[in-house]
Amino acid sequence: MDVAVLTYSGLPQLDSFDAALVPALGELGLDARPVIWDDPAVDWRTVRLALVRNTWDSHLRRDAFVAWAGKVDRLTRLHNPAEVLRWNTHKRYLRELEAKGVLVTPTVWVEPGGTLDVGTLLRERGWDAVVLKPAVSAGALKTYVFPRAEAATATARVAELAAEGDVLVQPYLTAFETEGERSYIFFDGVLSHAVHRPPTLLSAPRGFSEPRAFTPEDAAELKLAESVLEAMGRPLLYARVDVATDNEGRTRLQEVEVTEPRLFLSLDAGAPGRLARAIAAKL
Template sequence: MDVAVVTYAALPQLDEKEAPLLPALAALGLDARPVVWDDPRMDWRTTKVAVIRSTWDSHLRRNAFVAWASKVGKLTCLHNPPEVIRWNTHKAYLRRLEAQGIACTPTVWVPQGGTVDLAALMRERDWESVVLKPVVSADALKTYRFPRAELEAAQSCLQTLSAADEVMVQPYLTAFETEGERAYIFFDGAFSHAVRRPPGMKDTPRGFQQPHLFEPISEELRLCEQVLAAVGQPLLYARVDVATDNEGRTRLQELEATEPGLFLNLDPAAPTRLAQAIARKL
């Protein structure tokens, strides 16, 4: 096998939005097949390259997934590399990027077992609503929004979340409701396409319902390029998610370098661009 396209047991043939990668690889003459990441029957020495794609249970089993990546990275060429997977599957990477000068969404980090007075914090920072999320999460899992009027519930939620792990406290960005979040997608360091996405939290008002392509905004694209430069090593694929803060400034929301949806179904040329980037790794 030339390329193992790595997925998880619930999507053994890949997510339908990611599936266009397989015929794109085949068109380059490559033998590419989907493989479930924790399938004990798979001998990873039999593939030249393993590309992580739809492993969408990785946040539920982070320790096992990171250990798997470390093991597989010794047996074949894994993308993105094991050290990137370890770093990117814990949202503390945002703290490190911010220390390197990247404009991130303001965040108060609450240690495991710790707390913060949310009422005082919201008064001090003039936040009308807060978002609480654990440092290991995906697809808005255990992510909650509370307005000032629900501070008692917010404080209780924070206590519950922090009992299990470190917690991020952020302002709720009202621009989500109209602008959504912008995803800039890169293959082998080169910009591929940009997608505007509705908010992930289910109870958030939405100005639109479906992700769609849009023309990149130069200021946002520059920020995304700065983010990738700050990583310090090349990435086969990356999705940089940005949003507008409550003062109208562009902020990094997430750098998705583990198993991001790349919206290959929205841009007809994107699967070929990714396939070509993979072929260069062989």
């Protein structure tokens, strides 16, 4: 097999947004097939390139996923590489990027077993509401929004989350409700396309319900997205940089997704071919 397009058992034929990649690779003469990432029957030595795509249970067992990636990376070409997957599957990477000058959404970190008085934090920071999330998570799993009136409940929830690992506490950005997030999608360090995404939290008010492509026109925002890749130090086969507007009107990095982000290939007619050609170049 030339390319194993990696997914998980709950989505054996790939996400509908990204399924067009397999035929695009086929048009280049490459044998590409969906493969369950943790299928014990796969001999990775017979795969020319393993592409992490819809491995959407990896955050539920990060240690096993990181160990698997290390093994596969030694047997074939893995993209993105194992060291990148390890780095990106714990949100401490945001601290590293911020230290390199990237404008990141303000974050208070609670260490494992720690506590935080959310009411005091809200008063000190002048925030009206907070978002709580584990440092190892995806798809808004165990992510909560609490307004100022529920600060005591938020404090208790922080303790619950910290009993399991590191916790991020951030201001709730009201622009999510109208703008959502903007995702800039790069292949081999070059911008492919951009997508407006509604809030991940289903309970959040939203000005639109489905992701939609847009043409980037904000040069400063695009520069921020590009600066994230520069801070990471090398071009990656794929990267999705998610930004949003903070409550003071500034664009900030929310996350950089270089493990298993949805790439929204179906929203741009040329995107499947661009990614397929980037993959072929690695072979």
